Amino acid sequence: MRDCTKFYIDGQWVDPVTENTQPVENPATEETIGHISFGTKADVDKAVAAARRAFESFSQTSKEERLTLLRAIQAEIANRKDDLALAVSEEMGAPMSLANGPHTGLLAGHCQTAIEVLEKFEFERQDGPTLHVWEPIGVVGMITPWNWPLNQIACKVFPALATGNTMILKPSEIAPFDAYIFAEIMDAAGVPAGVFNLVNGDGPGVGEAMSGHPDIDMISFTGSTRAGVMIAKNAADTVKRVAQELGGKSPNIILDDSAFTKSVMRGTTAMMGNSGQTCTAPSRMLVPNKRMEEAKAAAKEAAEGVIPGDPKGNATIGPVVSKAQWDKIQGLIQKGIDEGATLVAGGPGKPEGLETGHYVKPTVFADVTNDMTIAREEIFGPVLAMIGYDDYDDAIRISNDTEYGLASHIMGEDVETAKKLAKRIRAGRVAINGGYDMNAAFGGYKKSGNGREWGEWGFHDFLEVKAVMGYD
């Protein structure tokens, strides 16, 4: 049993001001695997006061001092990699292969990136008569989701720390244990007291206390568009910066000249990864109308190769994170059927033999039109919607016909054509033939958010720029 009921404030593990212990479930077994405390405004106040005090000196540290700190954190991450992987797998259901792979890999990867970026980063630049100086924004409140929990902590904590900010992290109450271990890592690495603080709790309790807090300078949020809107409204009175990384409904355009069967199969498998719980998941596959039948066969074969099961075994995907998420996904699968999409693979109910645990059948719908609910709403489960298009213009029109604009994907042999199409998509990312880069900007257009994370881009989210001029 993981009993992680303390908070990490001002370099100490402390009890919450008011006791309110809540259970955390393993979605694969539906058993309680531990407890956390839900904090209140009083806990947030303590953490903010500690972070404010620490900001005075931490904001003045040199680049070299912060590099030394990041390298110490990097070493501690390596020491605790197995613990982190197990925690992620147990709290949100990721197969151990995924937990040991990308979940912990992204944490280490973003730490390495922050080191490399900081080594080269210039905090001052003379522009003609003006000296531009980049300075830390101050005390940052970080609110993160459960789906790639370590990645989302990493995207915020490392660039904020590298640029001299202090911070309070509120991880998802659904998957809090990896963050607890992360706080232990920060402690063991010798992060100065008050620079990094951890307060657990839910959105209405701790999250709102943070977003409305007069002494927090910035909220860095990753999560649903629904919560992002609430946070921005709550933060408005204090005019703090709110950087948002929100939901997505990403198109994956399979061009006629791509290695067609392979591309459809790859896109289907990619959709199912992490049980479909990825904000950039290629959830709308766009295929030429004339090849819809061919696409159906390939997607069916790929979906049937995705094996749900025990995260500790050899399954390709684990359960989805909670009963509430399972119910929501089932409702949307039923909507797909009711609205007339063709069910190609999977469907309602649990996979055979997996009655315990929140397992979902890898599901593919074809002949979907972009006005159907399954094409518009973020399902956040292993459910693919295949939509036919007539020509390039039609593919772009469908791609952009969404309130989201986080990621998009294009598969095709002729890279120049793919690049031209990429420029017409209203989204923060376009991956051509599975392109991936840890230094590429990560963030959304439209209702997918307004921040930019990863690489050097993430640094700027946490910096103010000051102009100093007229000194002769």
Ligand code: NAD
């Ligand atoms: P969520 O919005 O329900 O919760 C995210 C975090 O916000 C949690 O810590 C939660 O406690 C907190 N929260 C909820 N309501 C709040 C409020 N009113 N005030 C302050 N904090 C509040 O999201 P989730 O279900 O944990 O995660 C899934 C969502 O996250 C999906 O929509 C997904 O697309 C999105 N996401 C986006 C990105 C990205 O980088 N754009 C990455 C991962 C996940």
